[in-house]
Amino acid sequence: MKTPEERKALDDFDLPDEVDFSGAVRGRFYKPRKVSTTIRIDNDVLLFLKKKAAEEHVGYQTLINSLLREYVKHSVHESAKGYGAQKGEDKGTQ
Numbered sequence: 001m002k003t004p005e006e007r008k009a010l011d012d013f014d015l016p017d018e019v020d021f022s023g024a025v026r027g028r029f030y031k032p033r034k035v036s037t038t039i040r041i042d043n044d045v046l047l048f049l050k051k052k053a054a055e056e057h058v059g060y061q062t063l064i065n066s067l068l069r070e071y072v073k074h075s076v077h078e079s080a081k082g083y084g085a086q087k088g089e090d091k092g093t094q
Helices: 004-011 043-056 060-093
Strands: none
Touching (some): 043 060
């Protein structure tokens, strides 16, 4: 463990006025919080997902989560495209 003097020397660190964040990755350390829930899935769908997960060497719940996450990302992207088109139409009609 460091002594109080050693810790104080580290506390004098100042961030430079200009920092290059061009190589930064947004959300790099973000970890979504998992919540426990219950869903009812048709047996044939669940068997398919479990088989697919075993082939890919991941848990079936992880596979379901990744499929749902891709759907959400796609839906948000499509909604944003539709919103932009609607805004453009509104501007043209005014």
